[in-house]
Amino acid sequence: MAKHGKKYQESLKKIDREQSYEVEEALRLVKEVAPAKFDETVEVAFRLGIDTKRADQQVRGAVVLPHGTGKTQRVLVFAKGEKAKEAEAAGADFVGEEDLVAKVTGGWLDFDVVIATPDMMGQVGKLGRILGPRGLMPNPKTGTVTFEVAKAVEEVKAGKIEYRADKSGNIHAPIGKVSFDTEKLVENFVTLIETLIKAKPAAAKGVYVKNAAVSSTMGPGVSVGTSRFIGR
Template sequence: MRKHSRRYRQVLEQVKKQNYYPIMAIELLKKISTANFVETAEIHISLGIDPKYADQQLRATVILPKGTGKRNIVAVITRGQKLSEALSVGADIVGSDDLIDKISQGSINFDKLIATPDMMPLIAKLGRQLGPKGLMPSPKAGTVTNDLKKSITDFKAGKLEYRVDRTGIIHIPFGKTDFSVNDLMLNLITLKESIEKNRPSGAKGKYLQSVYISSTMSPSVAIDVNAFRAIS
């Protein structure tokens, strides 16, 4: 049986076995996030989809109005004049074949990788390194593009890519526990709207199955699904 610290057990006693209204859940999460660092607030949503079917997969992006509270390190793989363009609009790491070689050797010191379409044939061989970390560039995620300025600016501003895991659950950070309740609510509303907007065509029946929020070191807090669906 997994053993929890005394702090965790004390915090757990404050979480009732009930489904909370979203704003009450956020208030409780802020109260029980007592680690000695600023924790990340996360949402975990179980969806009524089976991602093994192509028409029931979910992968999308969203820009949270209040950001994530995290500074994203953005790397760009391109060539020619776009190398200097990427640097001029804020990319942290820029390269061509040299950067591809570094990544193939295990040097992955970035949070997001953007590539221009002409580089994708060369990047394909990096699937083993990038795939498990969710860093492989994708047109759908906005990370394969010739519009480097927009893509870099968006991800620097906190644009998030999310996808359903193999069990039909999505796990998304939506801020930090030192954000105000209102700011976390605004981010939560934006996420809810994005998830509903990008509902897979093959999803049938009840789409939102269960909703929980948690922080880095806290137990999870259950949110009433109907109340979550109604927030706006």
């Protein structure tokens, strides 16, 4: 079992581990007990009642958080011709074709999000073993394989995040920074959980959102009650 430092232990004393807090109170606590001197990321974890072994119970997608994540995303776009120009105009950090494919093949990974036009996927597909394990492979389900490259770039820059349930049915996602106002963190949380509820697989039975917790990068988790969102 991992050992935590003195600051973490002090933070833990301020949290009732047996209680599920309302969203607003939970996020206020996260901000209050964040132990690090840097501006920590605020993260949320959901445990979903899904069977990820079944193809009809996969939960994956993307959502634009109203207040972003507080992180500037470096966007790479694989496109050519007019679509490349559109991507550049929209603020993409890197735009190219075979030249960028070769650069990534050589080990360059100085980017956070990858977008590609469908006609480039033949080339981008060769990068599957590099991008896939890092969660960077473009996918139509998350809107990163599209001819609407300008819109895709603008959404990422505005605070779009991707979510995907892991093998245990858990979803982890950033919803802002400790420096954010509590109200902004709450709005980001609500946007994400409502998106997940809408994405509930028809085949999933029983309790869908089993539990949720919020935390800062270095701080302890705070349990969040989600009953108010169920049935929306």
